[in-house]
Amino acid sequence: MVESKFVITGGKPLRGRVRVGGAKNSVLKLMAASLLTPEECLIHNAPRIADVEIMCEVLQHLGAEVERSGESLRIRAGDFASREAPYHLVRRMRASIIVLGPLVARWGEARVAIPGGCNIGSRKIDMHLKGLAEMGAEITTEHGYVHACAPRLRGAHIVLDFPSVGATENLVMAAVGAEGTTRIENAAREPEIQDLIAFLLSMGADIEGAGTPVVEVTGPTPLHGTEHTAIGDRIEAGTLAVAAAVAGGEVAIEGADPGHLGMPLEKLRDAGVEIEVGGEGIRVRGGGAYRSVDLATLPYPGFPTDMQPQMMVLLSLAEGISVITENVFESRFMFVDELNRMGCDIAIEGHHAVVKGVGRLSGAEVSAPDLRAGAALVLAGLAAEGETHVLDIHHVDRGYERLEEKLTSLGADIRRETVD
Numbered sequence: 001m002v003e004s005k006f007v008i009t010g011g012k013p014l015r016g017r018v019r020v021g022g023a024k025n026s027v028l029k030l031m032a033a034s035l036l037t038p039e040e041c042l043i044h045n046a047p048r049i050a051d052v053e054i055m056c057e058v059l060q061h062l063g064a065e066v067e068r069s070g071e072s073l074r075i076r077a078g079d080f081a082s083r084e085a086p087y088h089l090v091r092r093m094r095a096s097i098i099v100l101g102p103l104v105a106r107w108g109e110a111r112v113a114i115p116g117g118c119n120i121g122s123r124k125i126d127m128h129l130k131g132l133a134e135m136g137a138e139i140t141t142e143h144g145y146v147h148a149c150a151p152r153l154r155g156a157h158i159v160l161d162f163p164s165v166g167a168t169e170n171l172v173m174a175a176v177g178a179e180g181t182t183r184i185e186n187a188a189r190e191p192e193i194q195d196l197i198a199f200l201l202s203m204g205a206d207i208e209g210a211g212t213p214v215v216e217v218t219g220p221t222p223l224h225g226t227e228h229t230a231i232g233d234r235i236e237a238g239t240l241a242v243a244a245a246v247a248g249g250e251v252a253i254e255g256a257d258p259g260h261l262g263m264p265l266e267k268l269r270d271a272g273v274e275i276e277v278g279g280e281g282i283r284v285r286g287g288g289a290y291r292s293v294d295l296a297t298l299p300y301p302g303f304p305t306d307m308q309p310q311m312m313v314l315l316s317l318a319e320g321i322s323v324i325t326e327n328v329f330e331s332r333f334m335f336v337d338e339l340n341r342m343g344c345d346i347a348i349e350g351h352h353a354v355v356k357g358v359g360r361l362s363g364a365e366v367s368a369p370d371l372r373a374g375a376a377l378v379l380a381g382l383a384a385e386g387e388t389h390v391l392d393i394h395h396v397d398r399g400y401e402r403l404e405e406k407l408t409s410l411g412a413d414i415r416r417e418t419v420d
Ligand code: EPZ
Pocket: 024, 025, 026, 028, 095, 121, 122, 123, 124, 125, 126, 127, 128, 129, 162, 163, 164, 165, 166, 167, 305, 306, 328, 329, 330, 371, 372, 399
């Protein structure tokens, strides 16, 4: 794989209008949900990002027909060639585990490689497996694979220890194939889950409680094909809002529902960023002096963990000391050392990052350890004096489509270069 990097010259304010793509963390699940029916599913607003390409490979490996036409994916999971998601694919994208529930619901059996950990945490799947077992699946884990066997799934009363996004999604998709009603308590409420449930309802599923902590699924219901437009990517929108704040200028961000960004917009306003929400989306005016703000990441509608690294850059430019508490992942501060190499002054104390505001950042060569930290390093480069080289940007390409083009269109000085 040819490695590439972003070369950024900071100090340029951003101006103009930009549109975000479809939500990565919804589209990947809609693709998995398409496995539940032999009929054709059409998914619009599917971003051209690496994770979506890998999910296409996973579905094709299972035997589904997948083709992209423009911003849409056409998926037809007729007969399956395989009921196994192999390690060589799952290791490239942990979210592949999301095919487990649909495969068990459709075929009563699945074998999926256990996703490894990553730079932000161990990414366990114990809640996924416990819930499937409560629905009657026989779960064995050996040789690095989960094997779930359930000729007859039955409705169950499941209480999640934690409102896990992936566990909620896998269990809802399994439950549409279960006999009777499955009640999932302490379910996750993210907009992407609400989008998945809307997709399943359009296929003929019987689900109540989307977006609430209690979701009830009654099955089995034969599911038919559907056509659905994925919601906009709220994390991409939030990332671009912070870009406007740290680079200065004025940017209108379209394509995501501002209602999905309640907490991040509130925290940006608390820090002194001018935010207007209107018909065309979100208008951000940056460049002023910012105030320190404390924040704690929590499941939706709390502050999203996927916006934590980006906010750390903004708060590094604020007056005073901010405390960021990461409650969702156990090691999502890995990139702080890279930020400190750009002049930030951040100290980690367990789950807390103590961020001392510094007057300025200085450009440096840095490496992206994961998707959102990589995006945060790009934002730091926009604000820093001099040139920043962000290496290992394959992490960024997993979740941001043509990020450098979008920022360039707003006036940033950023280009992609191959690394010799
Ligand atoms: C989804 O991951 C997102 N990924 C993540 O976005 C996001 O950060 C996360 O939800 C939280 O919002 C996708 O949707 C593809 P979880 P997921 O299950 O489903 C622990 C990005 O940058 N846990 O809510 O894996 C787990 O270890 C990515 O786009 C268990 O212990 O998140 C983690 O600490 C990063 N046992 C916490 O819960 C389980 O069975 C939250 O995980 C499941 C999870």
